[in-house]
Amino acid sequence: MNALAATNRNFKLASRLLGLDSKIEKSLLIPFREIKVECSIPKDDGTLATYVGFRIQHDNSRGPMKGGIRYHPEVEPDEVNALAQLMTWKTAVANLPYGGAKGGIGVDPSELSASELERLTRVFTQKIHDLIGVHTDVPAPDMGTGPQTMAWILDEYSKFHGHSPAVVTGKPIDLGGSLGRDAATGRGVLFATEALLNEYGKSVSGQRFVIQGFGNVGSWAAQLINEKGGKIVAVSDITGAIKNSNGLDIPSLLKYSKENRGIKGFHGGDSIDPKSILVEDCDVLIPAALGGVINRYFHISQI
Ligand SMILES: NC(=O)c1ccc[n+]([C@@H]2O[C@H](COP(=O)([O-])OP(=O)(O)OC[C@H]3O[C@@H](n4cnc5c(N)ncnc54)[C@H](O)[C@@H]3O)[C@@H](O)[C@H]2O)c1
Numbered sequence: 551m552n553a554l555a556a557t558n559r560n561f562k563l564a565s566r567l568l569g570l571d572s573k574i575e576k577s578l579l580i581p582f583r584e585i586k587v588e589c590s591i592p593k594d595d596g597t598l599a600t601y602v603g604f605r606i607q608h609d610n611s612r613g614p615m616k617g618g619i620r621y622h623p624e625v626e627p628d629e630v631n632a633l634a635q636l637m638t639w640k641t642a643v644a645n646l647p648y649g650g651a652k653g654g655i656g657v658d659p660s661e662l663s664a665s666e667l668e669r670l671t672r673v674f675t676q677k678i679h680d681l682i683g684v685h686t687d688v689p690a691p692d693m694g695t696g697p698q699t700m701a702w703i704l705d706e707y708s709k710f711h712g713h714s715p716a717v718v719t720g721k722p723i724d725l726g727g728s729l730g731r732d733a734a735t736g737r738g739v740l741f742a743t744e745a746l747l748n749e750y751g752k753s754v755s756g757q758r759f760v761i762q763g764f765g766n767v768g769s770w771a772a773q774l775i776n777e778k779g780g781k782i783v784a785v786s787d788i789t790g791a792i793k794n795s796n797g798l799d800i801p802s803l804l805k806y807s808k809e810n811r812g813i814k815g816f817h818g819g820d821s822i823d824p825k826s827i828l829v830e831d832c833d834v835l836i837p838a839a840l841g842g843v844i845n846r847y848f849h850i851s852q853i
Pocket of ligand 1: 618691692693694695735762763764765766767768786787788789824838839840841
């Protein structure tokens with residue numbers, strides 16, 4: 551089952567429980583608008599490269615749409631559609647005056663230089679600037695994007711519409727970003743974990759954690775859990791996976807990962823097969839990379 555089929559199935563289950571009218575159910579399943587654009591840029595070596603960019607705006611009944619922009623080779627319409635829909639449900643459940651959207655470009659950002667990424671982001675913004683905005687749709691960072699990407703979008707958007715810092719969230723503090731935004735999603739992971747452990751009469755302190763993904767969300771979650779006395783026994787990212795049953799030295803790992811653009815080669819643990827990260831022994835497993843990694847088809851025998 552792909553991401554969209556799974557999201558639609560879950561929504562239909564919730565809709566039946568709510569007794570929602572089938573006509574409303576249908577209108578909520580179909581996105582408000584789907585945007586697909588060609589993004590061609592000159593590479594640093596003078597050759598032309600073309601990528602496909604998406605922005606899917608799912609629903610704006612409750613306010614401007616809101617959602618991240620992902621740069622990843624596997625970005626495709628069904629996944630963006632599912633993530634846009636999930637944003638609508640998330641803002642509604644949290645009772646925020648926003649709707650849901652999601653976007654992305656099918657690209658591996660690690661293969662592009664900083665100036666190529668800037669050109670790509672600016673071209674993408676040129677193609678969608680008329681359809682996003684403070685009162686319409688507010689993009690944010692997601693996998694493969696960050697404050698720098700948001701700064702490029704803000705700058706490019708402002709060329710068409712005047713200085714508009716509120717067109718994106720997750721921008722650098724100096725450009726009007728919010729204090730604490732960088733850590734916010736990882737902190738949310740900590741809060742959710744604390745609430746879950748609380749239900750079992752436990753606290754973060756002394757529990758053993760495994761984290762898949764050591765980017766914005768995974769690294770902040772690791773840092774905050776470590777500060778609360780949690781023991782992080784294994785971590786993976788796209789470069790590799792490491793394990794230390796006594797607990798990884800998270801401040802050293804954060805420093806190493808920043809300097810080396812990944813955790814591969816870190817000496818404070820044993821290198822393990824990244825595919826085994828989801829079945830490493832722990833109390834709490836945190837999937838902080840791609841979605842859909844835990845599913846009914848996943849089985850230890852696949853490793
Ligand atoms: N950044 C946010 O504020 C935010 C908000 C909501 C949801 N999310 C979700 O959190 C997840 C992580 O986002 P992020 O912002 O930390 O992205 P990021 O790009 O900062 O980090 C992603 C991490 O995942 C790793 N990774 C990628 N593919 C992997 C694989 N196959 N196996 C193991 N590791 C892999 C990368 O190496 C990197 O460490 C995404 O699913 C994203 O949609 C992020």
